Amino acid sequence: MKKDIFRLTIPSKPDYISVVRLTSSCIASKLGLSIDEIEDIKVSLSEACINALTRTDEINIKYEISEDRLAITVDNVVLSENDERESNLGILIMKSLMDEVNFTEKGVEMIKYLKDGNR
Numbered sequence: 001m002k003k004d005i006f007r008l009t010i011p012s013k014p015d016y017i018s019v020v021r022l023t024s025s026c027i028a029s030k031l032g033l034s035i036d037e038i039e040d041i042k043v044s045l046s047e048a049c050i051n052a053l054t055r056t057d058e059i060n061i062k063y064e065i066s067e068d069r070l071a072i073t074v075d076n077v078v079l080s081e082n083d084e085r086e087s088n089l090g091i092l093i094m095k096s097l098m099d100e101v102n103f104t105e106k107g108v109e110m111i112k113y114l115k116d117g118n119r
Contacts, residue, residue, distance in 0.1 A: 006063040010049075012056050017049045020061060024072070027063055031070060031114060040097035041072070044110055047090035048074040052107070069099075070112045077108040 008023055010016040021042045028038040045061070052059050055076040064071040079091055095101045100111040 004065040006065075008061045008063070010059050010061075012053050012059055014050075014053065016059075017046055020045050020049055020059075023061075024063070027065070028070065028112075031065065033070075033112065033114070037112060041070075041110075041112055044094045044097045045072060045074065047093050048077045048108055048110065051078065051090050052076040068114055070114065071109055072111075073107060073109045075107040077103070079103040079108075 006023075006027065008020065010019055024041050024045050025038055028041050033041070049059055049061075052074060055078065060075040062073040064073070091101075094108070094110060098110040099113045100109075102109045102111075
């Protein structure tokens with residue numbers, strides 16, 4: 001099955017995180033996710049973007065929609081024992097709200113699985 005892919009790049013400034021939240025809300029809504037699931041995605045993405053703010057000049061987000069999932073990748077998000085306490089709290093929030101969270105050398109991938117009929 002072909003995947004639908006959206007890419008969003010924002011300047012690394014807190015003011016633009018609302019653009020990411022709105023974009024995520026729109027995509028998740030089109031997939032038929034519940035209000036609670038949409039809010040979980042928005043909060044998780046906000047935390048990922050906050051984590052990346054000081055690491056880069058721009059934040060790259062990729063939304064990948066397949067038959068059974070919405071996978072969102074944010075570049076320059078780091079899981080590190082040396083990070084500040086707030087950053088570690090953000091990572092804990094992402095892990096608790098998303099179905100799956102994977103850290104790679106490039107950033108973080110967060111997955112929300114779609115229930116039957118959500119697409």
